[in-house]
Amino acid sequence: MRMSEGVEWGLHCCVTLAWLEAGTPVPTARLAAQYELPPPYLSKCLQALVRGGILVSSAGKKGGVRLARPPTEISLLDVVLAIEGSDYAFRCNEIRQRGMGSSAPASDFLQPCAIAAAMHEAERGWRKELAKTSLADLASSAPRKAVDSTRHFFAS
Amino acid sequence: MRMSEGVEWGLHCCVTLAWLEAGTPVPTARLAAQYELPPPYLSKCLQALVRGGILVSSAGKKGGVRLARPPTEISLLDVVLAIEGSDYAFRCNEIRQRGMGSSAPASDFLQPCAIAAAMHEAERGWRKELAKTSLADLASSAPRKAVDSTRHFFAS
DNA sequence: GGTCCATTACTCGGATAGCTGGTGTCCGAGTCGGACGGG
DNA sequence: CCCGTCCGACTCGGACACCAGCTATCCGAGTAATGGACC
Numbered sequence: 001m002r003m004s005e006g007v008e009w010g011l012h013c014c015v016t017l018a019w020l021e022a023g024t025p026v027p028t029a030r031l032a033a034q035y036e037l038p039p040p041y042l043s044k045c046l047q048a049l050v051r052g053g054i055l056v057s058s059a060g061k062k063g064g065v066r067l068a069r070p071p072t073e074i075s076l077l078d079v080v081l082a083i084e085g086s087d088y089a090f091r092c093n094e095i096r097q098r099g100m101g102s103s104a105p106a107s108d109f110l111q112p113c114a115i116a117a118a119m120h121e122a123e124r125g126w127r128k129e130l131a132k133t134s135l136a137d138l139a140s141s142a143p144r145k146a147v148d149s150t151r152h153f154f155a156s
Numbered sequence: 157m158r159m160s161e162g163v164e165w166g167l168h169c170c171v172t173l174a175w176l177e178a179g180t181p182v183p184t185a186r187l188a189a190q191y192e193l194p195p196p197y198l199s200k201c202l203q204a205l206v207r208g209g210i211l212v213s214s215a216g217k218k219g220g221v222r223l224a225r226p227p228t229e230i231s232l233l234d235v236v237l238a239i240e241g242s243d244y245a246f247r248c249n250e251i252r253q254r255g256m257g258s259s260a261p262a263s264d265f266l267q268p269c270a271i272a273a274a275m276h277e278a279e280r281g282w283r284k285e286l287a288k289t290s291l292a293d294l295a296s297s298a299p300r301k302a303v304d305s306t307r308h309f310f311a312s
Numbered sequence: 313g314g315t316c317c318a319t320t321a322c323t324c325g326g327a328t329a330g331c332t333g334g335t336g337t338c339c340g341a342g343t344c345g346g347a348c349g350g351g
Numbered sequence: 352c353c354c355g356t357c358c359g360a361c362t363c364g365g366a367c368a369c370c371a372g373c374t375a376t377c378c379g380a381g382t383a384a385t386g387g388a389c390c
Contacts, residue, residue: 006334
């Protein structure tokens, strides 16, 4: 199991936008330049965040992306789900209902698969943990030096 | 993010072996027949469990696989990590150190990346949750009817 | 009858193709800012 | 001096190749049971 690269990229970009804390949009190409990422692909990743309602994009000159809500109102989970999709990583295919002649009636499987239940329960806990942390928490935990150099980079 | 099919297959096979609770090995082909899974690929997945020390395999006639430990001593996490690998789903590539001229000294990044820390913390919680549940828990939660029909299937 | 051995059939294990989904790239539609010309 | 219009350049957004890892399969090495032959 491996998480998409876009999650790391999206999170860093969101934190960067939280640092700038301005209503002025930032071009995705500029964000890509900061982290030396392929500009077109980063753009693709950020599109998912726009669809998820986390970023809003403006076209034209002086356009770009900005946070749709205050950083305190955006959680890590929001970003992860927007990019990775909201499906559970573990998907139950009900293989317990197959085989052995497949003659068992459906009434035998009314109670949910215990394996899927346990896996989903763990995943809900994981999501709950991610929901606890907001972009503002991450932004404020960074050393001042990093924030200053980033602001300086985007000011030019 | 999507978990491998092999995890579901491996878990179901392990629970089945826990139901049989016998020291006699079960051929992987027979396990595949129970759930109508492609026999060669299931064998490949179970190989990972053998390497992880969860199953032991015997060759030759009357050979097969059996649990290496009592079901109470095998957690969901053991199975998941054996098949999916023990790496974290979220991998930090330290993109924060790139870009902006890359002139920042390494001393600026002594404290770990807050994003990676939060993601790993959530994943540790996920693993902790999976470690709480053992194969014995899952095996005992199943309805007696399912256990009986499975035992009957493997007795023949 | 007991023991040893060759046969045999069955098992796992690793090496080999196919394919979906993530990765990376490109170009076009749309839009805002600014400059120019006219009033 | 102010306003309307035109132009230009910059932005996002979706459509198009490429590659890794999961999915699926096959065949060979190895081993334990089994049957027969011999003592």
